[in-house]
Amino acid sequence: xxRKSEQKSKEYTIKDVAExxxxxTATVGRVLGGYGSASHEATQAVREAANKLHYIPNGIAQxxxxxxxxxxxxxxxxxxxxxxxxxxRIVESVLVKKGYNIIICNTDEDxxxxxxxxxxxxxxxxxxxxxxxxxKESERKDSQFNMTYKESIPTIIIDREISNLKFPTVASDNFxxxxxxxxxxxxxxxxxxxxxGSTISTFFRRVEGYRxxxxxxxxxxxxxxxFNKSYKNVKPGDVSEGIYATKNLLKYREYRPTAIFALNNxxxxxxxxxxxxxxxxxxxxxxxxxxxxxxxxxxxxxPITVVKQSTYNIxxxxxxxxxxxxxxxxxxxxxxxxxxxxxxxxxxxxxxxNVTY
Amino acid sequence: xxRKSEQKSKEYTIKDVAExxxxxTATVGRVLGGYGSASHEATQAVREAANKLHYIPNGIAQxxxxxxxxxxxxxxxxxxxxxxxxxxRIVESVLVKKGYNIIICNTDEDxxxxxxxxxxxxxxxxxxxxxxxxxKESERKDSQFNMTYKESIPTIIIDREISNLKFPTVASDNFxxxxxxxxxxxxxxxxxxxxxGSTISTFFRRVEGYRxxxxxxxxxxxxxxxFNKSYKNVKPGDVSEGIYATKNLLKYREYRPTAIFALNNxxxxxxxxxxxxxxxxxxxxxxxxxxxxxxxxxxxxxPITVVKQSTYNIxxxxxxxxxxxxxxxxxxxxxxxxxxxxxxxxxxxxxxxNVTY
DNA sequence: TTGAAAGCGCTAACAA
DNA sequence: TTGTTAGCGCTTTCAA
Numbered sequence: 001x002x003r004k005s006e007q008k009s010k011e012y013t014i015k016d017v018a019e020x021x022x023x024x025t026a027t028v029g030r031v032l033g034g035y036g037s038a039s040h041e042a043t044q045a046v047r048e049a050a051n052k053l054h055y056i057p058n059g060i061a062q063x064x065x066x067x068x069x070x071x072x073x074x075x076x077x078x079x080x081x082x083x084x085x086x087x088x089r090i091v092e093s094v095l096v097k098k099g100y101n102i103i104i105c106n107t108d109e110d111x112x113x114x115x116x117x118x119x120x121x122x123x124x125x126x127x128x129x130x131x132x133x134x135x136k137e138s139e140r141k142d143s144q145f146n147m148t149y150k151e152s153i154p155t156i157i158i159d160r161e162i163s164n165l166k167f168p169t170v171a172s173d174n175f176x177x178x179x180x181x182x183x184x185x186x187x188x189x190x191x192x193x194x195x196x197g198s199t200i201s202t203f204f205r206r207v208e209g210y211r212x213x214x215x216x217x218x219x220x221x222x223x224x225x226x227f228n229k230s231y232k233n234v235k236p237g238d239v240s241e242g243i244y245a246t247k248n249l250l251k252y253r254e255y256r257p258t259a260i261f262a263l264n265n266x267x268x269x270x271x272x273x274x275x276x277x278x279x280x281x282x283x284x285x286x287x288x289x290x291x292x293x294x295x296x297x298x299x300x301x302x303p304i305t306v307v308k309q310s311t312y313n314i315x316x317x318x319x320x321x322x323x324x325x326x327x328x329x330x331x332x333x334x335x336x337x338x339x340x341x342x343x344x345x346x347x348x349x350x351x352x353x354n355v356t357y
Numbered sequence: 358x359x360r361k362s363e364q365k366s367k368e369y370t371i372k373d374v375a376e377x378x379x380x381x382t383a384t385v386g387r388v389l390g391g392y393g394s395a396s397h398e399a400t401q402a403v404r405e406a407a408n409k410l411h412y413i414p415n416g417i418a419q420x421x422x423x424x425x426x427x428x429x430x431x432x433x434x435x436x437x438x439x440x441x442x443x444x445x446r447i448v449e450s451v452l453v454k455k456g457y458n459i460i461i462c463n464t465d466e467d468x469x470x471x472x473x474x475x476x477x478x479x480x481x482x483x484x485x486x487x488x489x490x491x492x493k494e495s496e497r498k499d500s501q502f503n504m505t506y507k508e509s510i511p512t513i514i515i516d517r518e519i520s521n522l523k524f525p526t527v528a529s530d531n532f533x534x535x536x537x538x539x540x541x542x543x544x545x546x547x548x549x550x551x552x553x554g555s556t557i558s559t560f561f562r563r564v565e566g567y568r569x570x571x572x573x574x575x576x577x578x579x580x581x582x583x584f585n586k587s588y589k590n591v592k593p594g595d596v597s598e599g600i601y602a603t604k605n606l607l608k609y610r611e612y613r614p615t616a617i618f619a620l621n622n623x624x625x626x627x628x629x630x631x632x633x634x635x636x637x638x639x640x641x642x643x644x645x646x647x648x649x650x651x652x653x654x655x656x657x658x659x660p661i662t663v664v665k666q667s668t669y670n671i672x673x674x675x676x677x678x679x680x681x682x683x684x685x686x687x688x689x690x691x692x693x694x695x696x697x698x699x700x701x702x703x704x705x706x707x708x709x710x711n712v713t714y
Numbered sequence: 715t716t717g718a719a720a721g722c723g724c725t726a727a728c729a730a
Numbered sequence: 731t732t733g734t735t736a737g738c739g740c741t742t743t744c745a746a
Contacts (some may be wrong), residue, residue: 011509011739013738013740014739014741015739015740023716023717024716024717024718025717025718025739025741026716026717026718026719026742027715027717028739029717029740029741029742030715030716030741030742032713035715035741035742036715036716036742037715038715038716039716042716049564052370056476056480056507057480057739058480058482058738058739058740059480059481060421060426060482060738060739060740061421061722061738061739061740062479062739062740062741062743063617063722063740064417064421064721064722064724064738064739064740065721065722065739065740065741065742066722066740067722069417070497078446079445079446079449080439080443080446082437082443084434085442087438088436088461089435089436089437089463092436092461092462096462096728098472099477101459101461101462101477101478102460103428103458103459104447104449104459104460104461104462105458106446106450117453119413120456120458121412122413123415123416124416124417124458125415125416125417150413152368170435225637237653240518246411269652269653269737272653273652276656295596295630296626296629296653296657299629299630299633300653300656300657300658300727301657301658323744326693368723370722370723370724371723371724372724380732381732381733382723382724382725383725383726383732383733383735384731384732384733386724386725386726387725387731387732390724392725392726393726393731394731394732395731395732396731399732414723414724415722415723415724417722417723417724418722418723418724418725418738419738420724420738421721421722421723421724421725421738421739422723422725422737422738423724423725621715680727
């Protein structure tokens with residue numbers, strides 16, 4: 001079977017190019033790498049040889065020497081969530097212009113998964129890391145924390161407000177956003193408001209906002225209305241999660257909430273499907289507010305009221321700060337370590353304009 | 358400023374671990390790499406040392422030796438399109454179990470972008486490549502083609518039915534899917550049917566299906582109804598594209614189509630927004646069929662009829678075949694090089710049940 | 715302007 | 731069971 005090995009086109013190296021061009025490997029490197037200087041003649045010969053062999057430089061070997069891989073990791077909960085895919089898209093488009101590429105990791109908000117991704121990415125020697133789905137505070141023992149995250153590599157956290165974190169952060173004002181949404185519902189007459197966060201890790205700040213709004217309006221904070229568990233029979237990061245949660249929340253007719261606040265797009269969709277399945281009407285039987293705007297929100301009947309994050313700004317600020325750290329490791333971003341962006345309550349029809357009892 | 362350099366935690370190497378453990382680097386490799394054999398004592402010492410130093414193996418150096426990077430590239434048009442994000446998600450979840458990670462590239466269906474991504478990925482020495490957004494046939498001169506794609510690396514094409522392609526393919530039956538959708542509209546009485554494909558590269562086969570359906574029903578194939586251009590003022594991969602196309606198609610009252618067939622999710626959303634903006638009613642003023650199902654399709658008013666692809670199957674088959682090629686390079690997948698999956702027409706309300714003139 | 719050669723951190727063949 | 735050592739393909743210092 002000599003055929004086999006002949007078929008397999010050899011990977012040409014800088015050495016092959018050097019030989020063919022009749023120069024040294026150093027010269028090839030200078031020409032192709034664009035550093036140092038080479039005579040016009042040499043330059044020509046090298047280019048020609050490289051073309052002839054369809055030479056593709058070995059980026060691994062380059063990384064080895066230069067100690068930079070031109071790749072950054074992006075850890076998200078689930079790329080199917082429009083919020084994360086938008087972030088990924090924006091981030092990737094600015095990165096690619098600078099020659100970086102992006103490695104995507106989906107954690108489903110699972111701490112163990114995050115840790116193993118981290119390990120993988122650190123082994124890959126990524127130049128930078130963006131985490132949009134960090135360990136939940138509950139899972140994060142400080143000792144463990146310091147062992148899993150490497151401070152020596154440029155890192156930025158999106159959408160997590162973790163106090164003792166050494167990394168810069170850019171996030172929405174989760175507390176305020178939830179506070180406003182909840183207050184809106186309360187003003188409309190709602191007293192029992194369900195909140196569905198499933199396992200999402202920004203859950204806590206948002207629930208705090210919800211809780212504060214309830215308390216400020218002399219309404220009880222009832223943990224039965226707070227849905228933040230994950231269930232074995234339900235895939236996280238799937239609409240079924242929201243459906244399941246909603247059906248649970250609406251199970252008991254007399255105690256059931258008159259409004260539901262869903263903490264991400266996928267959950268919102270799940271809520272809408274469940275409410276529809278149950279034959280209930282929005283907003284008369286149950287009002288709905290979603291977190292994150294989506295293209296079809298205004299086309300639904302009724303249009304869905306949402307807390308809108310400035311996804312574009314979040315992504316843009318995050319990536320520019322990350323690149324700054326990568327390109328200039330001495331920059332200390334201490335002063336403005338944490339950037340918090342305000343959210344906007346987009347009022348559409350899904351909460352009704354008044355509620356009577 | 359010696360402070361600075363002290364701060365920066367040194368990257369420990371296998372050599373440091375070896376020293377601390379009092380063994381050779383080879384032994385460290387054997388213990389940590391899990392190959393060869395080492396005494397219990399040595400194993401203990403090495404593990405201890407590695408832990409103490411928080412040693413993280415350098416994957417770059419490993420790749421250098423082993424000639425495998427454990428990463429695969431995924432080229433899509435736009436990760437914000439639910440079709441592509443689902444594919445990415447499924448593919449990533451099977452890859453991660455095998456220790457691979459995934460590098461995502463968004464081309465916006467731009468051939469030049471694809472070529473430069475290809476170059477980047479080949480330099481990175483990816484172990485495998487999955488292309489869900491290949492060069493359009495029109496752009497692909499054979500000579501150029503053979504220079505841009507490397508046959509020596511395992512590659513699989515998703516959703517492209519390119520004839521003389523040397524790579525295995527898994528795709529939906531684009532022709533048949535479009536034929537059925539179009540026929541459905543025709544049976545409902547539509548004679549002027551607009552089709553919006555923008556720049557998407559599977560466009561051609563689908564338009565052929567559309568065309569054939571028209572001809573088979575003795576209806577003219579009018580290129581004015583075929584919208585497949587991209588416009589400077591419109592970002593591809595954004596809802597605005599579909600909005601723009603729809604408004605163009607519906608501009609001239611008397612000649613305007615009574616039905617619109619949108620060739621991906623983002624375009625469908627754009628169509629819905631545009632139709633709504635124009636104050637038209639679906640299905641009475643204009644019927645709509647979308648390509649790709651979506652969670653909210655059945656919740657809209659009216660629910661949207663779609664051509665549903667088996668995304669899960671496409672992704673699963675594609676990645677398993679790719680892994681097969683990666684793990685066993687001698688496997689020739691010739692016999693069943695091309696897998697074509699059938700689509701399903703999911704009839705909901707957006708085409709009405711009858712149309713009168 | 716050029717080339718020789720060291721070395722990045724690891725694996726693995728070989729010898730002990 | 732272990733250690734020595736030769737590379738992997740490149741960049742880059744140092745001399746020429």
